[in-house]
Amino acid sequence: MADKQLMTYEVGEQMNLMALLKNVTVRVAKNGKQYLDLTFEDQSGEISGKFWDASAADIDRFQAGRVVRLAGKRETYQGSPQVRIAGLRLANADEPHQPGDFVVHAPMKASDMEEQINQVVFEITNQVWNRIVRFLLAKHRKAFFSYPAAKHNHHAFEGGLAFHTLSILRLAHSVVQQYSSIDAPLLYAGAILHDLGKVIELSGPVSTQYTVEGNLLGHISIVDGEIVSACNELKFDLNSENVVLLRHMILAHHGLMEYGSPVRPRLLEAEVLHQLDELDASIMMMTTAVEKTSPGEFGERLFAMDGRSFYRPNEPQAGGPAVK
Structure with missing residues (x-):
């Protein structure tokens, strides 16, 4: 047995x-x-x-x-x-x-996540952003679709990095439909690349640890360096507005300097990316905690959510009221 x-x-x-x-x-x-x-x-x-x-x-x-x-x-x-x-x-x-x-897996197959993210790449109609995104996805393909998005907290499972990225892209599609003023290709490019530095910051999906580069540099600085490297390979001018805008998307996506961003968002699309990143990470953290909590009780305190614990309501019976 x-x-x-x-x-x-x-x-x-x-x-x-x-x-x-x-x-x-x-x-x-x-x-x-x-x-x-x-x-x-x-x-x-x-x-x-x-x-x-x-x-x-x-x-x-x-x-x-x-x-x-x-x-x-x-x-x-x-x-x-x-x-x-x-x-x-x-x-x-x-x-x-x-x-x-024994590792926890993303709720989607890597091949399915890759297909859906690649479909969004076609929507990045700005050729500079498109080529940088395709260059870096190809360079880090294996790790990007297998690594977690964190050691703890949100999406800390095999494939979590790609799943988190795909979740943000889905949210981004909804926001773009609601607000026509958003530059969709810039938002999509920033969303795909924002956490890509974690393929270097973290050790992998099994017993995930922070690497030396991860501890000393952090994934924001790492992916900014990757964009610079890609531009050098692709012969793009680092001083061009397209490149500067994309780098700002990455550098500002944590929102506040005390959370690791060297600059605060100064573009509409950068602020949207920050908010969507926060939303997806927060929902995943709360969902994970509540799933481990018995109905009618509060779960563990979440450090990343200001130490708050979240309540799991008594689950309703089929055709009847919630359990008392």
């Missing part, structure tokens, strides 16, 4: 299954002993747990990216699912042990 998955266990239920160590942090408890703060992952989601009194051998053994056999009990701590670990060991050779088999 196959193991249940992480998020199919109920609170209070004993757990025994294979899972991926998504994140591992060594910490020191109040008693001075080291412990491991762990995040386990499989295709149903992720759950945290603490491995107390970790020895040097345990720290060496249980590293991010390794598959383990986990035994314990599902609990809830401050609104978040947690496992009280009773037993933990590395997967044996005759057990499922390929990390890629």
